[in-house]
Amino acid sequence: MPWMVETYDKFDCAELRNRIRPAHLDYLEAHKGILLACGAKIDDEGKTASGGLYLLDLETREDAQSFIEQDPFYQEGLFARVFVTRWRKAYLNGFNTLNED
Template sequence: MPWMVETYDRPGTAALRLEIRPAHLDYLEANRHLLLACGAKLDDEGGAASGGLYLLALETRQEAEAFIEADPFFRAGLFERVFFTRWRKAYLDGRNTLGED
């Protein structure tokens, strides 16, 4: 069963986020096989990011934690908080996926 990981950036780290972003995107690309979905959480105008949401195709919390701890954003100290929650996939891309896993 997948994991949902929600991250919250530390205040005042917008410049750090931009600096580390290329390495973060390389990390995501290298691990794309584990990503059901992921992306930044944006402000109402769709500009400034303040954290992210990851839906990971991993079986254990330990695997989800290891994934996030290896992310360049985490390693650079960008995150103030990280929450891990089991996630039951019901609909994905407008398609009912119940019973597939």
């Protein structure tokens, strides 16, 4: 079942984000089997990130919460807020998924 995790960085933490980013990317690579999609929320110029969005294929809220709590970004204190929400997949990559078995 899909879960959406939305994160918001603490103010003025670009240096922290950049320093931790390689470990964060390694973490994502190690868990790519559960990632439906993920990426940073960035400014209009495409330069500064302010948080992220993760779409996860996990069974429970607890699993999704555990996933984000193991992310190096979380463990190093980058996030000001984290929201975990169940997500209903309707369209993905331009395809209607509501009628999937």
